[in-house]
Amino acid sequence: MEKEEPSLLEVKNLTKKYVIKNSIFKKIYFTAVNNVSFSVKKGEIIGLIGESGSGKSTIGRLILKLIHPDSGKIYFEGKDINNYPEKQFRRKTSVIFQDPRTSLNPRFKIKDIIEEPLIVHNVEKKKRKEKVVKAVIDSGLDESFLDRYPSELSGGQRQRVAIARAIVLNPKFIVADEPTSALDVSVQLQIINLIKKLNEKENISFLFISHDLNVVGMLSDKIIVLYRGKIMEKGSKEDILKNPLHPYTKLLIESLPPTDPFHRKHFENLIEIEREDVEGACVFYHRCPIAQEICKKEPETKALESREVYCHFV
Numbered sequence: 001m002e003k004e005e006p007s008l009l010e011v012k013n014l015t016k017k018y019v020i021k022n023s024i025f026k027k028i029y030f031t032a033v034n035n036v037s038f039s040v041k042k043g044e045i046i047g048l049i050g051e052s053g054s055g056k057s058t059i060g061r062l063i064l065k066l067i068h069p070d071s072g073k074i075y076f077e078g079k080d081i082n083n084y085p086e087k088q089f090r091r092k093t094s095v096i097f098q099d100p101r102t103s104l105n106p107r108f109k110i111k112d113i114i115e116e117p118l119i120v121h122n123v124e125k126k127k128r129k130e131k132v133v134k135a136v137i138d139s140g141l142d143e144s145f146l147d148r149y150p151s152e153l154s155g156g157q158r159q160r161v162a163i164a165r166a167i168v169l170n171p172k173f174i175v176a177d178e179p180t181s182a183l184d185v186s187v188q189l190q191i192i193n194l195i196k197k198l199n200e201k202e203n204i205s206f207l208f209i210s211h212d213l214n215v216v217g218m219l220s221d222k223i224i225v226l227y228r229g230k231i232m233e234k235g236s237k238e239d240i241l242k243n244p245l246h247p248y249t250k251l252l253i254e255s256l257p258p259t260d261p262f263h264r265k266h267f268e269n270l271i272e273i274e275r276e277d278v279e280g281a282c283v284f285y286h287r288c289p290i291a292q293e294i295c296k297k298e299p300e301t302k303a304l305e306s307r308e309v310y311c312h313f314v
């Protein structure tokens, strides 16, 4: 029997709490990420979707070791990231942020912005120029951009520069945190296509974070639906989009306007129900259209054949 390929990235029972009130009498915590597990195979794109504040960026930051979890483990190439050699980890992983206006240093020329990671990682000067040119071309720009400053570029071009910088060290895994949300609709599609191309040609794996299910649907192999730091449902793109099982995923899919793939949804207005929260209840209890008495107790996450669902009624 053929051995299944090991995961490039594995996230196991990850929990992150933030202190929201800290006085001498007591500390109050807010659980931003709640016992989250998933894996990413080589060359896979995992779409992570959820409304504002659901913990998407926190998961991205935990994976990139920018913050540390309260509990849980993250494995990269089979190794606990805390034991993974730091410099190699930084080289093999990368990030693209939402807003290229703030993620690029305005005082640097484009060539310096793209070259910087190469200098940090002691790449020989001779090879640096060649790598910068390749990265800028692979990102859909040309060499003439290298002598310009970020302020001389459009939003879409700036995001291409951010992508060139993210790929210049040939990473294996990129966290793309809402990379298209700040862009015009027409430019969004170009950036999505660029990410697809990088995934196919360079075999780069992505955690693609978005609050737009249509965008996630265009790119991802698998989709994770997050609500209040907890995975509601996780499965293949086809399963999630064509046959959602969790009531929250169903609401998201029903709200998709079929004729306008880039319609921006406002999750917060999607659900009219507002029940009082009950301690220890399902995290979706207060807004769930099908909640019953049993939902005042947390459901187990059920593993079905090809997906996982957090709901009593599945």
Ligand SMILES: Nc1ncnc2c1ncn2[C@@H]1O[C@H](COP(=O)(O)OP(=O)(O)OP(=O)(O)O)[C@@H](O)[C@H]1O
Binding pocket: 018, 019, 020, 030, 032, 050, 051, 052, 053, 054, 055, 056, 057, 058, 059, 211
């Ligand atoms: N450093 C922090 N201290 C306290 N609370 C925080 C901190 N960082 C994030 N949070 C809280 O944790 C929750 C999750 O935040 P996070 O940024 O991960 O959400 P998100 O899903 O990325 O949202 P958005 O779609 O708005 O980017 C939010 O309620 C946020 O206010």
Ligand SMILES: [Mg+2]
Binding pocket: 056, 057, 058, 177
């Ligand atoms: Mg975020």
